[in-house]
Amino acid sequence: MRVIVFIAAATDSVSIAPSWDRLAAAETHRLGEVSAANVGDALQRMTVMDGGIRLFTKRAVMLGNALTVDVRSGDNLAIHRALDEARPGDVLVVNGQGDMTRALVGDLIGEIMVNAGVVGAVVDGAVRDVQALSEMGLAVYARAVTPAGPFKYGPGAIGAPVAVGGVAVAAGDVLVGDTDGVVVVPRHRVSEVVNAVDGIGEKEEALRRRILAARSDHAAAAR
């Protein structure tokens, strides 16, 4: 029987995928320098999380490899266990079943994330202690905030595919977030998206120049 040291709870009810691949920071870093909107456009505007998944901390840029966790509504035992599997550069990606009645991530989990080098969390559910999470420099996205705490009984699954913000996420997929929200870049499409985003940015800039050149004196005076 395995017991998590920090919360002294047995985790037999939590399944863990044997392993998965993670991309090196050098392969993904360009995706952290461009907008989530442009990354989404490079994916034919698919695999973008719905607008119910919002940023609740002041860190406005998130880039990392998905550490997926499936939990029972309102229960975060599997999240505690998942952090034992975390590697630097991971992002916790939690299917909390959309439940907004109990917070699955808070400041203590945040401190463990910092220990492990986890850069952020995306929770299809609720979080709490957002002021402290913000001060830790973590990017935390969720569907809601509530002071109500979670239970810790399980079950759960770590490293299995999850549905979060209406998008399927596999362990090791790349998550890109900014103030607009979160985009999922499937691992096998990362190099394609890295190659496409510069072209998208250039097209937008060309269009912006044409729009600004057409701005009338009247419109300029009104600003």
Ligand SMILES: O=C([O-])CC(=O)C(=O)O
């Ligand atoms: O009680 C929990 O597990 C959630 C929480 O507030 C924390 O991690 O600080």
Ligand SMILES: [Mg+2]
């Ligand atoms: Mg707390």
